[in-house]
Amino acid sequence: MAEGSADVSSSLTVDHLVKEYRVGGGLLRRRASVVQAVSDVSLSIEAGKTFGLVGESGCGKSSLGRTVARLQTGESGSIRLGGDEISRVSGRSLRAIRRRVQFVFQDPYASLNPRKSVRATLAEPLAIHRLHRGQESRRVSELLEQVGLNPAHADRYPHEFSGGQRQRIGIARALAVEPEVIVLDEPVSALDVSIQAGVLNLLDELQGRLGLTYLFIAHDLSVVRHLSDRVGVMYLGRMVEQGPVDRLYEHPMHPYTQALLSAIPVPDPKVERARQRIVLRGDVPSPVSPPSGCRFRTRCWKATEKCAIETPELVDLGEGQSVACHYPAERTVF
């Protein structure tokens, strides 16, 4: 099924993905409006690497992640895992895909069934995919050890664990089927800062040990920088800029990326006082009726008439960086 164009070493390739949600409507009111949560987004992740996806809440990054993990189905576009197209599979082949792509949820309190012990939660994927038959108990202990939890606590229930421990259980559940790709949907944003580092280091370590490929979704840019090889910035359902992590952080070309980066506080008070922050005015427009042309133009200080008429395409600027802006320009934000 390899489509030739795909990079051989690329583990996950998303091409022109569109995910829509219907809003309103019902049995009697036929008129429903459509929100394009993800519109025409492409990205690719090399095997064993991490792609960081950032953006404000509501920009479609979680929708993209859920679609990639096939928790939902996109309207159009393709998702390729290795050489296999997975965006449309269903039934038995979808179940096979579940073994290869896993998902870690943002909220460790909502993502674990309160009525299931840790053992039951971790044994379920093994039972579904008939893995480690007869050895389930050993595998559960192994998984718990892998994520830094005490295997002796396997018979406890989620409420007996802290947020960070629960997130580790969520990670263990994802690891249970030995996946190639894990979509991490803001895995640490619900945790205390003191615990975040531990979970991030765990993810890093697991990637090194198991050769995992991550799609790491976050709104915290410093977290993303620490973990990612490539970073993409989304705004209102569109990818506005992506590139290798250092390139993007040091030479952001899109005004939105620059604004986001300028919001990161600098731990040095002198620098912090001296630097100039870009403060965006207004709110993110409603995704039900996004602005014409460039979706960022309503909040952009560079916007011209052209931005309202023509939708900027992602243009390759070299060194793996591409940007969707009519007036890309470097600007030092640190």
Add this chain to the structure above:
Amino acid sequence: MSGVGQAVSGELIGEQQSSTGSAVQIMRRFLRHRLAMPSLVVLVLLLVVCFGAAVIAPYPRGLQDLLLGPTGPSPEHWLGTDEIGRDYLSEILYAGQVSLAIGLAVAVLSTLVGTALGAIAGYVGGWIGELLMRITDLFLIVPAIALIAIIVQGLGPSPVTIVLALAALGWTYIARVVRGQVLSLRERDFIDAARGIGASSVRIIASHLLPNLVGIVVVAMSLSVASAIIVESTLSFLGFGVQPPDTSWGAMLSQAAGYVGTDRVYLLYFPGLFILVTVLCVNFIGDGLRDALDPQGKQL
């Protein structure tokens, strides 16, 4: 880590409980429940004395003593006698067979059907869910008593047809409650997580949704025991219920309804008391089960 505090408190409650199997744990929590355990004892006692009435009842069924007539409670007749001199305690025990059987059978039947259909309507949704919910709406707008009366009349008023008629209406209430709960549970991440690891719809409903529904289902079930006993008594009052010589607590209640304000009012109190005790017991047992099945084990 800030999780230390929680981990330690988990240690304290966790150690004795978590090491044992969950069935044992549930049993233990239920046995410790202050209201549920005595209620279970009382209900079992009621079942034993009612269904063992042939052995236990002090007088044979329907034995009349026309010369004696109605008397109040006395050492010979603990609960007195009715207007044709039958021992009231014996009558109540025999009547209890019908009432308890109808109450429990209706509750079990309507809970099974209601939970299954409600869970499907909530989880699957679409036109199936829509159809199921319109059917329950239909039952809501049709006057229940009239409908049951017609069904019972059409099929012949035996306890079995009464159970079927009551269950045919009773499941809609439970289906509604269950569907509402499923609709909210369905949006929770752990259901998505189950789908994400490849769980089938059947597995998600059976293994993830139903255990989280136990609380409301148990409560709805205990309420439906109560309402079945009461609706049956209404039917008996209207003449559509169990027919003589069979009798039920509801039938006895309605026969005695005219004695309010007379010295024979005890004929009203005793069947009423038995209904009350049964309904309360079932409710407390329901509470106890709900608490015992909740792993967070809220202590009373």
